[in-house]
Amino acid sequence: MQRTDVNTLGEFGLIDHLTENFVNKQQTTILGVGDDAAIIAGGDEQIVISTDMLVEGIHFDFTYTPLKHLGYKAVVVNLSDIAAMNARPEQITVSIALSNRFSVEALDELYAGIAAACKTYGVDLVGGDTTSSNKGLIISITAIGRAPAGRITRRSGAKVGDLICITGNLGAAYLGLQLLEREKAVFKDNPEMQPKMGEHAPYLLQRQLRPEARTDMVDTFAKEGIVPTSMIDISDGLASEIFHICKASGVGAIIEESGVPIHNDAQLQALEFNLDPITTALSGGEDYELLFTIDPKDTEKIRFLPDLYIAGEIVAKEDGVKLHTKGGNIHPIKAQGWNHFGE
Amino acid sequence: MQRTDVNTLGEFGLIDHLTENFVNKQQTTILGVGDDAAIIAGGDEQIVISTDMLVEGIHFDFTYTPLKHLGYKAVVVNLSDIAAMNARPEQITVSIALSNRFSVEALDELYAGIAAACKTYGVDLVGGDTTSSNKGLIISITAIGRAPAGRITRRSGAKVGDLICITGNLGAAYLGLQLLEREKAVFKDNPEMQPKMGEHAPYLLQRQLRPEARTDMVDTFAKEGIVPTSMIDISDGLASEIFHICKASGVGAIIEESGVPIHNDAQLQALEFNLDPITTALSGGEDYELLFTIDPKDTEKIRFLPDLYIAGEIVAKEDGVKLHTKGGNIHPIKAQGWNHFGE
Numbered sequence: 001m002q003r004t005d006v007n008t009l010g011e012f013g014l015i016d017h018l019t020e021n022f023v024n025k026q027q028t029t030i031l032g033v034g035d036d037a038a039i040i041a042g043g044d045e046q047i048v049i050s051t052d053m054l055v056e057g058i059h060f061d062f063t064y065t066p067l068k069h070l071g072y073k074a075v076v077v078n079l080s081d082i083a084a085m086n087a088r089p090e091q092i093t094v095s096i097a098l099s100n101r102f103s104v105e106a107l108d109e110l111y112a113g114i115a116a117a118c119k120t121y122g123v124d125l126v127g128g129d130t131t132s133s134n135k136g137l138i139i140s141i142t143a144i145g146r147a148p149a150g151r152i153t154r155r156s157g158a159k160v161g162d163l164i165c166i167t168g169n170l171g172a173a174y175l176g177l178q179l180l181e182r183e184k185a186v187f188k189d190n191p192e193m194q195p196k197m198g199e200h201a202p203y204l205l206q207r208q209l210r211p212e213a214r215t216d217m218v219d220t221f222a223k224e225g226i227v228p229t230s231m232i233d234i235s236d237g238l239a240s241e242i243f244h245i246c247k248a249s250g251v252g253a254i255i256e257e258s259g260v261p262i263h264n265d266a267q268l269q270a271l272e273f274n275l276d277p278i279t280t281a282l283s284g285g286e287d288y289e290l291l292f293t294i295d296p297k298d299t300e301k302i303r304f305l306p307d308l309y310i311a312g313e314i315v316a317k318e319d320g321v322k323l324h325t326k327g328g329n330i331h332p333i334k335a336q337g338w339n340h341f342g343e
Numbered sequence: 344m345q346r347t348d349v350n351t352l353g354e355f356g357l358i359d360h361l362t363e364n365f366v367n368k369q370q371t372t373i374l375g376v377g378d379d380a381a382i383i384a385g386g387d388e389q390i391v392i393s394t395d396m397l398v399e400g401i402h403f404d405f406t407y408t409p410l411k412h413l414g415y416k417a418v419v420v421n422l423s424d425i426a427a428m429n430a431r432p433e434q435i436t437v438s439i440a441l442s443n444r445f446s447v448e449a450l451d452e453l454y455a456g457i458a459a460a461c462k463t464y465g466v467d468l469v470g471g472d473t474t475s476s477n478k479g480l481i482i483s484i485t486a487i488g489r490a491p492a493g494r495i496t497r498r499s500g501a502k503v504g505d506l507i508c509i510t511g512n513l514g515a516a517y518l519g520l521q522l523l524e525r526e527k528a529v530f531k532d533n534p535e536m537q538p539k540m541g542e543h544a545p546y547l548l549q550r551q552l553r554p555e556a557r558t559d560m561v562d563t564f565a566k567e568g569i570v571p572t573s574m575i576d577i578s579d580g581l582a583s584e585i586f587h588i589c590k591a592s593g594v595g596a597i598i599e600e601s602g603v604p605i606h607n608d609a610q611l612q613a614l615e616f617n618l619d620p621i622t623t624a625l626s627g628g629e630d631y632e633l634l635f636t637i638d639p640k641d642t643e644k645i646r647f648l649p650d651l652y653i654a655g656e657i658v659a660k661e662d663g664v665k666l667h668t669k670g671g672n673i674h675p676i677k678a679q680g681w682n683h684f685g686e
Binding site for chain 2: 034035036038039041044046047048049050052053081082084091093096126128129131133134135136138142143149155156231232233248
């Protein structure tokens, strides 16, 4: 593969090069990349803004992360936050700092992933910054979304008696990461060994390396006439997220183990790793599913919706945050979760 | 000074700690820090968004940069971009990645500077991300501003015959940096040597370490009934910026050396360094003044405004981008500028 040094393009040349194939599609995008700032229409709705920073060696490892998938995932992580506000993502800005280890071709791969995510979710890339770093790659993305004021869903609206719901399934992304780490360790011991991921790997690796954001739920909620009472995206594991909702809402929660969705491949892989599947759902990270609460009067509206599970109930703050296991026991849940600090 | 390890707070504890003293003041800030995303009112105007990333060792050097000034400057750099759109900044998000070399007390200093800038400019901190890095400090800020659609000023509207204007003065920030670099070199050779910055240093160091954004000009333009035909902020030197305007507008420019404002301290310091003062204005960076063009019919509206200089005229594209020197010569200007790539 050709290796063009980033310095041959210069900063502005590099930005032009990386963004030349992005076409704005959102009506609200008045002006995109190329000026001091992007311009976005104000309109009759409210605007939500979220930002995330991904650091090489902390959030991703190039031993097993393809650049294109990284670009895709970096966007998805941010769109997931917009979906968690029950808003539609419309624009992103992308800033990157990179060491001179990265060639233009490598950046093109990264931006191909960013472009693929923009296409999948119909969002416009409207700005960013490109600079050098002393070490590794850092990606900072800001996502901008929009929703009618009355539909925006915060973490703080859960009420006693509300049902706790989860989309998709949990734990698979964490197990995908464990598979990758295991093979990395094997490879370090013996670089001639071919990876043997096992039969559950394809789904688990996809969940880890190329997750999707549940922006589809924003449309589903609108279609079904539901506004969740609270919502958060599950990036740090179910335990951490339910604690965020309980703290913000001043309530407690009881989670039914039998209601927590876990994919069959994740179930089987967890057992192979001698892990309890519910632990991977509670403490694993990066599933990017949605955790939300609804008023019980909306139960019939969601009961038969696909890919959506009722997994517990909001209780009084004094009752704490607990898990009702399949065996019938009640355990307190601890707010452990994915901690990118000091890892 | 006490040194509290960042890990003792955890990511969420750290965010709470760093943002607890920020109070939202903008009517458009519906919800700030603490949820998946911030919420900002849509309103009748357009929204402008700009983002910048600052990397330790590339954009700043802790040998001579106080953390509080760094926090202040990191905000100012972004507000300057919003001012360059002729919009009023209203919100910022701040993401930081930091190695475990930084204590909570160090971060508090950084955020004290961020808070000071928020107070000076009346902007709200509404979100961000905090994570660890393998090396050094990286700050990524996104600024959000607002303006009536008809007042937003892009780079692309300059027309032949328009007057070229500059606010404040140029070159001083670059000379401040040269002073700091000189003293750093002296200190490396002999750590017992006390810095001798010279009589021009106070102003030049202030311009380098604690610059201001010309958001006041947005109010001035509104009051005087002027909409510039094009505008950009001068972060990479006058030469680089006039090229951006000429490229975006499809025009050329002639800059009058006699019209380029240079502070007396900068003049004298440049001569001490054996530099031509106009070179520091053309190729130095980080002045964060505004370069804009106006229709000649608006000349009377700006002629007697303080701190604002007419420094040339927009000409046809074929005539190129040139400098008319005090000596009466015409030189082509090259688009060299501040390049953070590969430094």
